[in-house]
Amino acid sequence: MRTALAGAGFIAATHGQVLRELGVTRALLIDRNREKADSFAAEYGFEEVSDCFEDIFTRQIDCVHICTPPGLHFEEIRALLNAGIAVFAEKPLCIDAEEARTLMQLAREKRVLCAVDFNVRYHRGVQEVRRHLQKESFGKVRMIHGAYLQEFHAMPCPYGWRYDPVLAGPTRAITEIGSHWMDLLEYITGKRILSVNAMSASPFPYRKVQDGMLLEGTEQEHDLMVTSEDAVTVLFTMEDGIIGSFVLSEISPGRTNALSFEITGDCESISWNAECNNEIQIGRKGAGTSVLRFPFDGGFADTQRAVMAAFYRDLASGEPSGGYPTFEDGYRSARLCHALYESAQHQGEKVFLGEE
Numbered sequence: 001m002r003t004a005l006a007g008a009g010f011i012a013a014t015h016g017q018v019l020r021e022l023g024v025t026r027a028l029l030i031d032r033n034r035e036k037a038d039s040f041a042a043e044y045g046f047e048e049v050s051d052c053f054e055d056i057f058t059r060q061i062d063c064v065h066i067c068t069p070p071g072l073h074f075e076e077i078r079a080l081l082n083a084g085i086a087v088f089a090e091k092p093l094c095i096d097a098e099e100a101r102t103l104m105q106l107a108r109e110k111r112v113l114c115a116v117d118f119n120v121r122y123h124r125g126v127q128e129v130r131r132h133l134q135k136e137s138f139g140k141v142r143m144i145h146g147a148y149l150q151e152f153h154a155m156p157c158p159y160g161w162r163y164d165p166v167l168a169g170p171t172r173a174i175t176e177i178g179s180h181w182m183d184l185l186e187y188i189t190g191k192r193i194l195s196v197n198a199m200s201a202s203p204f205p206y207r208k209v210q211d212g213m214l215l216e217g218t219e220q221e222h223d224l225m226v227t228s229e230d231a232v233t234v235l236f237t238m239e240d241g242i243i244g245s246f247v248l249s250e251i252s253p254g255r256t257n258a259l260s261f262e263i264t265g266d267c268e269s270i271s272w273n274a275e276c277n278n279e280i281q282i283g284r285k286g287a288g289t290s291v292l293r294f295p296f297d298g299g300f301a302d303t304q305r306a307v308m309a310a311f312y313r314d315l316a317s318g319e320p321s322g323g324y325p326t327f328e329d330g331y332r333s334a335r336l337c338h339a340l341y342e343s344a345q346h347q348g349e350k351v352f353l354g355e356e
């Protein structure tokens with residue numbers, strides 16, 4: 001199995017590490033910054049480096065990991081699918097939901113194995129919550145609430161492609177972290193989100209750029225006007241009459257990866273927080289809350305290893321097992337993200353997902 005990796009940024013480092021651990025041949029690394037690519041390739045053991053994506057098609061490559069900005073995904077992945085090359089894509093699969101649909105349908109038509117990196121599903125605590133909801137003792141799910149909080153865009157913060165609408169699209173918090181939260185809750189419950197009401201905010205629309213960092217500016221003095229959101233609040237409905245809410249923030253100091261949720265059932269409630277990823281809390285009326293701990297959940301790197309290992313097992317066998325997120329999930333996520341964006345653009349007006 002000969003694999004190429006497109007992109008040598010932050011998340012690509014985890015891909016490189018896991019590919020090395022899985023013993024996959026790292027045949028080709030592609031990044032437009034050749035100096036960065038050379039350093040990355042040396043660290044993670046890639047045989048060859050290029051700054052040209054088209055070099056993939058002149059090499060013997062079985063699978064490509066897409067870690068480029070999402071604005072590039074559609075054209076890159078479409079070319080790979082037409083060449084019959086398997087794809088492991090970072091989320092979001094595409095900025096535009098119709099483009100994501102096109103890729104999903106093309107992957108089916110070409111019978112090419114594809115995956116999207118919704119790795120949070122693979123935390124031990126998440127898997128335990130999913131199993132627990134199936135128990136008769138939990139009852140029907142009635143309500144869900146949660147959040148995904150990060151500090152990475154609290155100022156001062158690095159100025160990069162996420163502030164370029166061509167590369168990142170019109171949203172930021174919605175696609176970067178909201179995509180994970182919504183995918184996770186649909187996966188855990190087995191229920192689909194039917195409607196959303198979203199409100200978004202960017203408290204510092206005017207920003208100055210200094211030494212590669214973004215600082216607060218003014219309407220009279222700024223280098224950049226930010227149109228994508230830093231924070232979002234969402235109300236939603238799901239199948240079976242489930243109601244819920246969640247908050248997304250990329251400007252919460254002290255929070256690096258605080259994805260959390262609590263699910264309320266008829267007889268119990270259950271919650272999980274990625275900052276304490278090896279435990280879940282179960283509440284029962286009159287009995288308080290108990291904590292279950294799983295000491296061998298290693299966290300983020302383990303979830304990446306799990307989803308990639310499942311995908312590469314299928315590549316080896318040539319048959320899809322359905323044990324990992326696919327382009328169907330990527331298309332679903334693109335639809336959800338678009339619904340949040342549309343609602344936020346109209347001051348929280350309810351947007352229905354409709355049938356698919």
